[in-house]
Amino acid sequence: MPSKYIVRLTAEERAQREDLIRTGKRAAAALIHARVLLKADVGEGGPGWDDGRITEAVGCGASTVYRVRQAFVEEGLAVALFRKKPTGRQYRKLDGVQEAHLVALAGGSPPDGRHRWTLRLLADRLVELAVVDSISPECVRMTLKKTTSRPGCGNSG
Numbered sequence: 001m002p003s004k005y006i007v008r009l010t011a012e013e014r015a016q017r018e019d020l021i022r023t024g025k026r027a028a029a030a031l032i033h034a035r036v037l038l039k040a041d042v043g044e045g046g047p048g049w050d051d052g053r054i055t056e057a058v059g060c061g062a063s064t065v066y067r068v069r070q071a072f073v074e075e076g077l078a079v080a081l082f083r084k085k086p087t088g089r090q091y092r093k094l095d096g097v098q099e100a101h102l103v104a105l106a107g108g109s110p111p112d113g114r115h116r117w118t119l120r121l122l123a124d125r126l127v128e129l130a131v132v133d134s135i136s137p138e139c140v141r142m143t144l145k146k147t148t149s150r151p152g153c154g155n156s157g
Contacts, residue, residue, distance in 0.1 A: 003051055005069035008043040013077060020081075032060050033081045036068045093139045094132065101131045102140065103147050 009017070017034040020026060026034075035058045042048035049057070051065045058065075072080035094102065105125060110117045119137035126132050126140075 003040070003066070003069055005066075005073040006042055007037055007040040007046075007069055007072055009037065009041045009046060010043070011045065014038065014041065014043075014045060027083075029083060030081050032058055032064070033068045036060065036065050037072060037077075037080060040065070040069055093135065094143055098126075098131050099143055099147070101129070102126060102143055105129075106144055 017038050020034045021031055021038075024031065036054055039047055039049045039054045039057060040051075051062055051069075054065045055062050068080050102122065106117055106122055111121065111125075114121065119140045122140045122144075123135045123137045126135055
Protein backbone atom coordinates (compact mmCIF):
# COMPACT_ATOMS: atom_id res chain seq x y z
CA MET A 1 0.00 0.00 0.00
CA PRO A 2 1.53 3.34 -0.99
CA SER A 3 2.22 5.85 1.75
CA LYS A 4 0.09 8.95 2.04
CA TYR A 5 3.23 11.00 2.75
CA ILE A 6 5.39 11.24 -0.36
CA VAL A 7 9.04 12.20 0.12
CA ARG A 8 10.74 14.13 -2.69
CA LEU A 9 14.26 15.33 -1.99
CA THR A 10 16.13 17.78 -4.17
CA ALA A 11 19.57 16.74 -5.42
CA GLU A 12 21.14 19.07 -2.83
CA GLU A 13 19.04 17.66 0.03
CA ARG A 14 19.92 14.15 -1.07
CA ALA A 15 23.66 14.95 -1.14
CA GLN A 16 23.45 16.53 2.32
CA ARG A 17 21.72 13.43 3.77
CA GLU A 18 24.33 11.17 2.20
CA ASP A 19 27.14 13.30 3.68
CA LEU A 20 25.42 13.19 7.06
CA ILE A 21 25.32 9.39 6.97
CA ARG A 22 28.86 9.09 5.63
CA THR A 23 30.39 11.23 8.40
CA GLY A 24 28.26 9.62 11.12
CA LYS A 25 28.77 12.64 13.37
CA ARG A 26 25.18 12.91 14.56
CA ALA A 27 22.84 11.21 16.99
CA ALA A 28 21.83 7.69 16.00
CA ALA A 29 18.20 8.77 15.57
CA ALA A 30 19.20 11.53 13.13
CA LEU A 31 21.21 9.04 11.07
CA ILE A 32 18.30 6.58 10.97
CA HIS A 33 15.92 9.35 9.95
CA ALA A 34 18.32 10.43 7.17
CA ARG A 35 18.47 6.83 5.88
CA VAL A 36 14.67 6.60 5.95
CA LEU A 37 14.35 9.80 3.93
CA LEU A 38 16.90 8.62 1.37
CA LYS A 39 15.14 5.27 0.91
CA ALA A 40 11.67 6.88 0.76
CA ASP A 41 12.69 9.51 -1.79
CA VAL A 42 10.62 9.20 -4.98
CA GLY A 43 12.37 12.12 -6.64
CA GLU A 44 15.00 11.84 -9.33
CA GLY A 45 17.76 9.49 -8.16
CA GLY A 46 15.77 8.16 -5.23
CA PRO A 47 14.72 4.52 -4.86
CA GLY A 48 11.20 5.32 -3.60
CA TRP A 49 10.90 2.23 -1.39
CA ASP A 50 7.74 1.32 0.49
CA ASP A 51 7.61 1.43 4.31
CA GLY A 52 8.06 -2.32 4.81
CA ARG A 53 11.20 -2.47 2.73
CA ILE A 54 12.64 0.64 4.44
CA THR A 55 11.90 -0.87 7.86
CA GLU A 56 13.91 -3.99 7.00
CA ALA A 57 16.79 -2.13 5.35
CA VAL A 58 17.25 0.57 7.98
CA GLY A 59 16.46 -1.57 11.00
CA CYS A 60 13.81 0.61 12.58
CA GLY A 61 10.12 0.25 13.31
CA ALA A 62 7.34 0.88 10.83
CA SER A 63 6.00 3.68 13.02
CA THR A 64 9.38 5.44 12.81
CA VAL A 65 9.28 5.33 9.02
CA TYR A 66 5.71 6.66 9.05
CA ARG A 67 6.53 9.48 11.49
CA VAL A 68 9.65 10.54 9.57
CA ARG A 69 7.69 10.70 6.30
CA GLN A 70 4.89 12.62 8.00
CA ALA A 71 7.27 15.10 9.67
CA PHE A 72 9.08 15.71 6.36
CA VAL A 73 5.88 16.40 4.44
CA GLU A 74 4.12 18.44 7.13
CA GLU A 75 6.96 20.27 8.87
CA GLY A 76 10.07 20.09 6.71
CA LEU A 77 13.48 18.47 6.57
CA ALA A 78 14.91 19.75 9.86
CA VAL A 79 11.98 18.48 11.92
CA ALA A 80 12.09 15.11 10.17
CA LEU A 81 15.78 14.66 10.99
CA PHE A 82 16.19 16.05 14.48
CA ARG A 83 14.15 15.55 17.62
CA LYS A 84 12.28 18.47 19.06
CA LYS A 85 13.65 20.05 22.19
CA PRO A 86 11.72 19.14 25.35
CA THR A 87 9.20 21.80 26.32
CA GLY A 88 8.02 20.45 29.66
CA ARG A 89 10.78 22.06 31.72
CA GLN A 90 9.68 22.54 35.32
CA TYR A 91 10.99 25.66 36.99
CA ARG A 92 11.39 26.01 40.73
CA LYS A 93 8.30 27.34 42.44
CA LEU A 94 10.15 28.55 45.54
CA ASP A 95 13.38 30.51 45.74
CA GLY A 96 15.91 29.94 48.52
CA VAL A 97 14.32 32.41 50.97
CA GLN A 98 10.83 30.98 50.48
CA GLU A 99 12.20 27.47 50.85
CA ALA A 100 13.90 28.46 54.12
CA HIS A 101 10.56 29.81 55.40
CA LEU A 102 8.90 26.51 54.55
CA VAL A 103 11.58 24.40 56.24
CA ALA A 104 11.50 26.59 59.35
CA LEU A 105 7.71 26.42 59.46
CA ALA A 106 7.68 22.63 59.04
CA GLY A 107 10.29 22.27 61.78
CA GLY A 108 8.28 24.38 64.23
CA SER A 109 5.32 23.39 66.33
CA PRO A 110 2.05 22.70 64.52
CA PRO A 111 -1.03 24.93 64.90
CA ASP A 112 -3.18 24.64 68.02
CA GLY A 113 -5.37 21.57 68.02
CA ARG A 114 -3.07 19.73 65.57
CA HIS A 115 -0.67 16.93 66.35
CA ARG A 116 1.54 17.62 63.28
CA TRP A 117 1.77 19.74 60.15
CA THR A 118 -0.03 18.51 57.04
CA LEU A 119 1.05 19.53 53.56
CA ARG A 120 -2.16 21.50 53.10
CA LEU A 121 -1.67 23.32 56.42
CA LEU A 122 1.88 24.24 55.44
CA ALA A 123 0.75 25.47 52.02
CA ASP A 124 -2.08 27.53 53.54
CA ARG A 125 0.23 29.02 56.18
CA LEU A 126 2.80 30.08 53.55
CA VAL A 127 0.06 31.94 51.69
CA GLU A 128 -1.31 33.39 54.94
CA LEU A 129 2.16 34.70 55.88
CA ALA A 130 2.51 36.21 52.37
CA VAL A 131 5.64 34.15 51.68
CA VAL A 132 4.07 33.11 48.35
CA ASP A 133 0.94 34.12 46.41
CA SER A 134 -0.12 30.49 45.99
CA ILE A 135 1.40 27.06 46.42
CA SER A 136 0.11 23.52 46.14
CA PRO A 137 0.54 20.87 48.82
CA GLU A 138 2.42 18.82 46.19
CA CYS A 139 4.99 21.60 45.78
CA VAL A 140 5.37 21.69 49.57
CA ARG A 141 5.88 17.92 49.57
CA MET A 142 8.51 18.00 46.82
CA THR A 143 10.39 20.86 48.49
CA LEU A 144 10.45 19.15 51.86
CA LYS A 145 11.41 15.86 50.27
CA LYS A 146 14.61 17.30 48.83
CA THR A 147 15.72 18.99 52.04
CA THR A 148 17.78 16.86 54.41
CA SER A 149 17.17 19.04 57.48
CA ARG A 150 13.53 18.09 57.91
CA PRO A 151 12.36 16.70 61.25
CA GLY A 152 12.68 12.95 61.57
CA CYS A 153 15.34 12.70 58.87
CA GLY A 154 17.97 10.29 60.11
CA ASN A 155 20.75 11.74 57.93
CA SER A 156 20.99 15.42 58.86
CA GLY A 157 24.60 16.05 58.16
